[in-house]
Amino acid sequence: MRHLLTSSFCLALCACSAAPSSPSFPCDAAGLSGIETLICQTPELAQLDTQLERVYAAAVAESKESDILPAYQRGWIKGRNDCWKSDDPQGCVRESYRTRISELQAQYQLLPASASADFLCGGGNEPLSVSFYPSLIPTAQVSFRQQSSLMFQQPAASGSRYQGQNESYWEHHGEASLVWGFGAEPLTCVQAQP
Known part of the structure; x- marks a missing residue:
């Protein structure tokens, strides 16, 4: 039995x-x-x-x-x-x-951000804010010039690379490269001091 x-x-x-x-x-x-x-x-x-x-x-x-x-x-x-x-x-x-x-x-911030960072771009004049989310495809919410872009993580040989519709963000050792808009020149951004 x-x-x-x-x-x-x-x-x-x-x-x-x-x-x-x-x-x-x-x-x-x-x-x-x-x-x-x-x-x-x-x-x-x-x-x-x-x-x-x-x-x-x-x-x-x-x-x-x-x-x-x-x-x-x-x-x-x-x-x-x-x-x-x-x-x-x-x-x-x-x-x-x-x-x-x-x-x-x-x-809609249904997950808590796993990290965030603030940068100053274009010679230190323009603030850039980035929040990272551990979503199904890792994402970054990037805010710049009073606009926001949702970007998806892309393969990168080093650092972190994210791609939006017409924007991209790449960060390596506290320095970031930001392209903001179709055909825009990359901006160099340095991490803001806390």
Whole structure:
């Protein structure tokens, strides 16, 4: 009897761990896109979809612009669904989720910053502030000239490198190089004294 109970427990445990992940939307709904069908069929993508649902709900709770965030999310879903055009739709969807989760985690400070630093740029006249977040893809929130840019960590041979839409930040041994805007010349920034 004891052996039978142990075997039954092991079977139940295996069945639970092998249970497929399900996304935040019903997989049996009519009219699913090809990408939504792919998400339903791929446990990793289904798990990322569920994670994004939780992160998005937390961002909505933190947001002061309740009408803008849903519009951006609808735009993101449209972009995610365009992954059918990619040579690697599954990889495209995976990176789309990872980027969106990381963006929301940092933008709405759903995670505490792991570090922050202040610099003076362009001969010491212009302040630069950077906060780093341990999101799914490590991110930096960079503030300069009364504007802010969310940047994602990039591979670097040395130091830390982050890339935004038209901005980049690279730091090495207390000195930073900042490009702020399309075609802008790099600025040298030195760490501000506490």
